[in-house]
Amino acid sequence: MPKPEVVPGRQRQESVPHCPKRRFSQTASPPWDPGPSPPMSPKRPRTTTYTPESPTDSIQGEQSMSSQGGPVPPDPARQPTKQGKFHTDIYLMIVDQVIESGKQRDGSQSEWKETLMSLACTSRLLQGIAEDHIYRHPSFRQWNPTMFGNNLDHVVNRFLFALWARPSRRVSVRNLELAYFATCSNIEQLIDTVQVCPNLSHLTLEWAPRTLPTSLDEQARGVARLLNSCSKKVHHFTFVKYDDERPGQVNEVSGGCSEFYERLTSFMAAAPVSDLMATLLNHRLPDLKYFRWEPPLDRQLYRLINGKLLPEASKTCPALRTLDWGIRLLNLPSLLKACEVWGPTLRSLRVHINDPIPNPISQILPLLPRLEELSVRTLHRITQSDIQAIVHYARSTPLHLQNISLTSQTDPMRPPTLPRIDDDLANLIDAVHPTLVSLHLEYDRPVKAKFIKHLVKAKRLHHFYVEIEGRPKDRHLQLVSRECPRLKGIYFPSLSSARSFVPATLY
Structure with a gap:
């Protein structure tokens, strides 16, 4: 009997799997190392010689293999327009969905990166898109x-x-x-x-x-x-260092890195004070816009040079726009001296002020005419004079303030002698409402519920945290919801904890 005809290349083509059989270990390897070798897309049979020139050609070429085993170029007349862009968008949506769902579950990267590695082995288009996120x-x-x-x-x-x-x-x-x-x-x-x-x-x-x-x-x-x-x-460098055994050792690092530091626009340090001081003394950071320093481990050494750090930083970083000073032992005179230099450029100031000097905010604000964000934390109580200082500043300088945050860590027992700030807070809203986006005020006496109606002036308001006494009238809440469409919530301690933040849509 004659043997059945065998089309060359078909047997080999049928044996090629559509996706890798190998399964990735969930516990033994990091996301970028699925096995003993890097992930690769499945190879085509030797008889396939068509090399796609674009992601669209890759998809169409796989779909247009003839039954004889040879490549058949796609027919332009039969192809819809912009098909490649459509397919790429679909794949991007798949990858984005994997990432978003992974972040919503636990916030870690390990799980969704493992899933992306599996997706990367299903097609060449997905491989490129997924690997861009993985790496x-x-x-x-x-x-x-x-x-x-x-x-x-x-x-x-x-x-x-x-x-x-x-x-x-x-x-x-x-x-x-x-x-x-x-x-x-x-x-x-x-x-x-x-x-x-x-x-x-x-x-x-x-x-x-x-x-x-x-x-x-x-x-x-x-x-x-x-x-x-x-x-x-x-241009962005975060430096974390432990164990300040010998303060001078950082000079070995700083000595030959001037070019690296001069390029920085963002510098965050969680390091001993000696390391930070050596960096400021050995380098100039002319383009630095964001500077954050976490509290040091050796507070005794910090106390010795507390008054020198911020003035030195103002010389090293003359164009600074954001200062985020995490240390609680802030020296107020040194901050005032630095603000004199940063006045034309500084937009955001985030500091801890625990200095016993009265009315520190009234001394800082006049030095910063272009300030957009003021965030002050203190171990003392927020006072009425602090709010009045912001009102005076907003009325006497060109208006730029968008975010205001005054928080305190005080005894929850409220002294009965604290003055009411309803009128002062209303004056604050009147002064900054054209630019106000966020207001967070922890004052140890709540304002009356009728204050809510003052918020309708702040059309851009997104966040409002001021303790309200009692329950506002529904018509006032509806008015605020209509006039402040960006507002996400209002704090009402008198309501249940589940509804302490009433959403802007209200009910």
Whole structure:
């Protein structure tokens, strides 16, 4: 009997799986390392030689394979217009949905990145879109040892291998968080990682000197080489450092990194005061717009140079727009001296003021004529004079204030002698209502419910937190809801906790 005819290439083509059979481990590997080799799309049969020139061609080419095994170019007459754009949009929606649902569940990246890795292996279009999200913000700081083990060096090495295996992944890395301590102690590996990321713009470095076996001087030189190896696109730097064993060691880091610091527009530091002071003394940051400092570990040393930090910062960062000073031991005279320099540029001031000097707000505001955000925290009570100082400032300078926040950490027992601020608060609304977006005031005596009707002037109001006494009339609430469409909630402690914030839609 004659043998049945076998079309060349069909058997091999039928044996090609539509997607990889391999399943990713949920516990043994990070999202960018699904197995012993980097993820790849399934290869076409050897008989297929058609190379798509666009994502659209890739989809159409897979659908137009003839039954004889040979490639058939797509017929333009039979193709709908802009089909490629349509398919790309659909895939983008799929990836965005995976990310959003993952963030809503627990906020972690591990689960939705694993799902994206699975999606990346289903088609070439999804692979490119998904990998752009997977590699955009890798973090090696707060690692889960139960999931990935204690050897973070090994995990970083696998990530570096994935970047080398497919160079297109390197351009996706925008935000990189690195740790330099006992479980990730190979500084050369960290340097290699930043060198292969040409589009890196945000760098976070966490350094714990005491956990490392090398000397402090050697560590400092390694950190300096890492910063100098970064792309020139790095403009945002977060520096976290523990264990201030020897205050002078940071000079080893700061000495040769002037070019790195001069490019920064955002600098956040959670480091000992000696490190911060050395950075301010050794560098000039002419383009820095955002500066945040977390409380140091050594408060005794901070007290010694408390009055020098902010004036030195004003010299180093003359164009600063946002100052976020997290330390509670703020020296008010030094802040006033710095504000004299920052007056023309500073837009946002966030500070803790616990100085016993009376009426500190009335001394700060006149120095900052272009201020848009004022956030003051204090261990003392917010006073009537603080509110009056803001009213006077708003009436005497060109209006820019959008966000006002005065918070206190005081004893919940309210003294009965506190004056009412209903009229002062109404004057504040009258003074700033054209620009007001957010008002958060923790005063230890509530205002009367009828004050609500004053809010209708603030058409841009989004957030309002002032304690209201009693329940406002429904017609006042409806009026506010209609006149302030952006308002999300109003605080009513007299209502149940479930309804302490009544939404802007009200009922």
